[in-house]
Amino acid sequence: MRRVAVLTSGGDAPGMNAAIRAVARTGIDRHWTIVGVRRGYAGLMSGDFVPLGARDVGGIIHQPGTFLRSARAPEFKTEEGRERALFHLNREKIDGLVVIGGNGSQTGAAALSNLGVPVVGIASTIDNDLYGSDISIGVDTALNIGLEAIDRLRATASSHERAFLIELMGRDCGYLALIAAIAGGAEAVVIPEVAADPDSVVRELQDAHRRGKSHGLVVVAEGAEYNADAIARHVIGHQDRIGFELRVTKLGHVQRGGIPSVADRLLATRLAAGAVEQLARGETGTLVGLRAGEVAATPLAEVANRKKELDPALLEFARILAR
Numbered sequence: 001m002r003r004v005a006v007l008t009s010g011g012d013a014p015g016m017n018a019a020i021r022a023v024a025r026t027g028i029d030r031h032w033t034i035v036g037v038r039r040g041y042a043g044l045m046s047g048d049f050v051p052l053g054a055r056d057v058g059g060i061i062h063q064p065g066t067f068l069r070s071a072r073a074p075e076f077k078t079e080e081g082r083e084r085a086l087f088h089l090n091r092e093k094i095d096g097l098v099v100i101g102g103n104g105s106q107t108g109a110a111a112l113s114n115l116g117v118p119v120v121g122i123a124s125t126i127d128n129d130l131y132g133s134d135i136s137i138g139v140d141t142a143l144n145i146g147l148e149a150i151d152r153l154r155a156t157a158s159s160h161e162r163a164f165l166i167e168l169m170g171r172d173c174g175y176l177a178l179i180a181a182i183a184g185g186a187e188a189v190v191i192p193e194v195a196a197d198p199d200s201v202v203r204e205l206q207d208a209h210r211r212g213k214s215h216g217l218v219v220v221a222e223g224a225e226y227n228a229d230a231i232a233r234h235v236i237g238h239q240d241r242i243g244f245e246l247r248v249t250k251l252g253h254v255q256r257g258g259i260p261s262v263a264d265r266l267l268a269t270r271l272a273a274g275a276v277e278q279l280a281r282g283e284t285g286t287l288v289g290l291r292a293g294e295v296a297a298t299p300l301a302e303v304a305n306r307k308k309e310l311d312p313a314l315l316e317f318a319r320i321l322a323r
């Protein structure tokens, strides 16, 4: 019988609990013993393991966050930290590890794989910047939260004929901001992937006002060269040119704490089942993600330290549809 450990690492994402549940139950279905590691790599380095039976993962599919908890663990980047993790994996007789997380977490998984640990990653980050998966767990829910905020802000913006800068998460990737801007009908979007100075936002808003719009919604990715605060400082000095009064709303971690959508629960379940299948076949050192609608594995060595590029066609959409 195999002993498989599962952990969640890095920023939590809605759907992580659904993934833990599916790893546990599909593993148990194969008569494996499943154990959870608390607080991600920090728990791996301190030996914080908990048994995960079928009942232990009951009642969590709908819960945001991760009941195993998560952490950012800089010590895991050191040789000593990884040796400590290996020690505990050996002591617990773990012969398979599932890492649910985003870029940094999968880079850690690749390092463990290089040390001989049979590890499989599951693509999970709201940022959707992970190479090897068209979409990752948490993105759909985080997008819908961003979209709901835009819809609500449009109502009040139109009533008062105001402009809003709406800052969304995404670290150094503009995916969440771009898709929410397209789906929310924003007048402009500012993302790290496209150079934009604060005065271009002034011009966009001025133009929207001249075209007779009753509001000006600008979605700003937190990782853009000029974030919402920097743009606001500039725009406020040019308020008379724009025609709209300006307000700023930053979503921050609100965007990460949503009840996982149907799409995220299903994606989490499919990817987790795929990860267990990879372990069963002995095809480890891989990241399980979704590619062209299918569950697919990519070598962790290709995923580590790499960022997925944004589709340029989406950028063009945002520009055309803002008319």
Ligand code: F6P
Pocket (backbone or CB within 6 Å): 011, 072, 102, 125, 126, 127, 169, 170, 171, 172, 222, 256
């Ligand atoms: O990677 C997910 C993410 O939510 C990013 O969008 C954001 O920049 C970052 O994590 C915030 O990290 P923390 O929760 O450690 O402040």
